[in-house]
Amino acid sequence: xxxxxxxxxPVGPVLVIAGPTAxxxxxxxxxLAETAGGVIVNADSMQVYRELRVLTARPDAAALARAPHRxxxxxxxxxxxxxxxxxxxxxxxxxxxxGVGALPILVGGTGLYLKALMTxxxxxxxxxxxxxxxxxxxxxxxxxxxxxxxxxxxxxxxAARLRPTDRQRLIRAWEVIEATGRSLADWQAGTTAEGELxxxxxxxxxxxxxxxVACDARVEAMVAAGALDEVRVLxxxxxxPALPAMKAIGVRELxxxxxxxxxxxxxxxxxxxxxxxxxxxxLTWLRHQLPPPGPIxxxxxxxxxxxxxxxxxxxxxxxxxxxxxxxxxxx
Numbered sequence: 001x002x003x004x005x006x007x008x009x010p011v012g013p014v015l016v017i018a019g020p021t022a023x024x025x026x027x028x029x030x031x032l033a034e035t036a037g038g039v040i041v042n043a044d045s046m047q048v049y050r051e052l053r054v055l056t057a058r059p060d061a062a063a064l065a066r067a068p069h070r071x072x073x074x075x076x077x078x079x080x081x082x083x084x085x086x087x088x089x090x091x092x093x094x095x096x097x098x099g100v101g102a103l104p105i106l107v108g109g110t111g112l113y114l115k116a117l118m119t120x121x122x123x124x125x126x127x128x129x130x131x132x133x134x135x136x137x138x139x140x141x142x143x144x145x146x147x148x149x150x151x152x153x154x155x156x157x158x159a160a161r162l163r164p165t166d167r168q169r170l171i172r173a174w175e176v177i178e179a180t181g182r183s184l185a186d187w188q189a190g191t192t193a194e195g196e197l198x199x200x201x202x203x204x205x206x207x208x209x210x211x212x213v214a215c216d217a218r219v220e221a222m223v224a225a226g227a228l229d230e231v232r233v234l235x236x237x238x239x240x241p242a243l244p245a246m247k248a249i250g251v252r253e254l255x256x257x258x259x260x261x262x263x264x265x266x267x268x269x270x271x272x273x274x275x276x277x278x279x280x281x282x283l284t285w286l287r288h289q290l291p292p293p294g295p296i297x298x299x300x301x302x303x304x305x306x307x308x309x310x311x312x313x314x315x316x317x318x319x320x321x322x323x324x325x326x327x328x329x330x331x
Contacts, residue, residue, distance in 0.1 A: 012098040013327055014197050015105045016043075018114055019204030020282035021275060022214040026059060028204060028307070028316070029107040033067035035320050036105075036327065039097040041090055042071040043108025043117070048086065049245040051077045051237075054222050054230045056248065068102075077234060077245035080168075083116040090117060094197070103327060111285040118199055127179050135175040139167060147174070157185040167242055200326045202305045202319070203286055211283070215275040219250075223268055228254050249274045 015032070019025035033040050042048060046056045050073045058072050070093045075081055090106065090113075097104040108114065139147045144164040151174050152159035158173040176184040206214070231254040239246055253270045256262035262270075305322065309315060 012094075012197070013103065014094055014199050015103060015323060015326070016114065016118070016199055016201045017105060017107045017204065018043075018109060018201060018286055019206075020109050020211060020279040020286070021057075022218045022279065023109075023204045023206050023211060024214075025107055025109070025204040026057075026063070028202075029105050030059075030063055030067055031316060032320065032323060033103075033105055036103045036323055037101070038103040038105040039068045039070060039093070041093045041097075041104055041106045042069070043086075043090070043106045043110060043113045045081060045086070045108075045110040045113060045244065046248050047072050047108075048075050048081050049073065049077045049248075050075065051230070051234050052245060052248055054225050054227045055250045057218060057222065070096075077237065077243065078239055080244050083112045086113050087116045103323075109282045109286075111282070117197075118201075127175050131175050131179045132171075135171045135178065138174070139171050144170070150174075155183045155185075157183050161185070168244075198326075200305070200323070202307060204307050205283065205286065206308055208280070208283065211279055212276050215279050216272045219268060219272045219275055222250065222271075223264065228257060228264065231255055232258055249278060 015036075015038070017025045017029045017032075029038075029040050032038060040059075044056065046052055047058050048071060049056070052058070053073065059069055063069070071086070071089060074089075094104040094106075106114075106117065138150075142150065144167060147170055148159060148162065148164035151162075151170060155173055155177045158177075162169050162173065164170075173184045176182070176187065180187075227250055231251055234245070234251065235255055235258065245251075250267075250271050253262070253267040253274070257264050257267045305319060307315065307319070
C-alpha cells in the first residue's frame with residue numbers, strides 16, 4: 001500500500017535511527033524491527049544503488065529474512081538519487097507501513113536525507129535544459145576552482161557552503177541563480193512538508209576510538225567479501241564519473257588497483273582512512289543538526305535518544321520500552 005500521488009502524506013509514528021557508518025545502527029534497527037513489528041526503510045544515499053551491495057554494506061540475506069527492508073538497491077548506478085526523490089519514496093514506504101499497522105524505522109547516516117524528511121524540503125524551480133547544459137559545459141571549461149570563484153562573485157552565500165571539488169552542487173547553485181536570479185540559499189529557506197509525522201530520533205554515537213576500529217574492520221570485511229570484483233563490474237558500465245554511485249568510498253581506490261596504479265593493501269588503507277573521515281563528518285553533523293529544536297513542519301519531533309553502546313542488552317530493553325510507549329501515544 002502506498003500513498004496516492006498528490007494526496008496528503010502519511011500520518012503516524014516514525015522511528016529514525018541515525019548514526020555514522022559502522023556505528024551499529026543497522027543491527028539496532030533490526031533488533032527493534034523484530035520486537036516492534038517494524039519495517040526498515042533505508043536512509044543512506046549510497047545503499048539505494050543496486051550495484052553497490054558490498055561497498056555500502058547493504059543488509060545481507062539473513063537480515064532481509066528477519067524483517068522487511070525497503071529502498072535498498074532500488075536504483076541503478078546510472079541514475080542519480082536526490083534528497084527529494086528519496087523523500088518521496090520514503091513517504092510512500094512510511095504510509096505503506098502505517099497501512100498494515102507496522103512501525104516505519106528509518107535507518108541511515110545521510111544527513112541531507114534525514115533533514116529532508118524531518119524538516120521538509122524546499123520547493124525549487126524547474127531549470128530549463130539549456131541552462132543546465134550550459135552550467136555543466138562552463139564548469140568543464142573552467143575547472144572546479146575557477147567555476148567556484150565565478151559562483152562566489154554571483155552567489156557568495158552558496159559558494160561559502162560548497163567546496164571547489166563538489167562539481168554537482170556547484171553546477172546546481174550556478175544554474176539556479178542563472179535561471180531565477182535568486183540564490184539557491186533563498187529557495188532553500190522556504191520548506192514544505194507533507195502529512196503529520198511524529199518522529200522519535202535515536203542517535204547511535206559510539207566513542208570515536210571504537211567507531212574508527214569498527215570502520216577499519218568494515219573495510220577489511222568488504223575487501224574479503226568481493227569489493228574489488230564489485231568495482232570491476234561497476235567500472236565496466238562506463239558510467240559518468242560525476243554520478244553519485246561513482247563517488248562511493250572504494251570505487252576510486254579499488255579502481256586504481258584494477259588499472260595497476262595501486263596495490264590492494266594500499267587501497268584498503270586509503271578506504272579505511274576515507275571511511276574514518278566520513279564517519280567523523282557524520283558525527284559532527286549529527287551532534288549539531290539532530291534533533292532540530294521544537295515542533296517541525298512535518299509534525300512533532302520528540303527529544304532524541306542518544307546511544308553510545310548499541311550492543312548493550314540492558315540499554316536495548318529500556319529503549320524498547322520507550323519505543324512501545326512512543327507507539328501507544330502516537331497512534
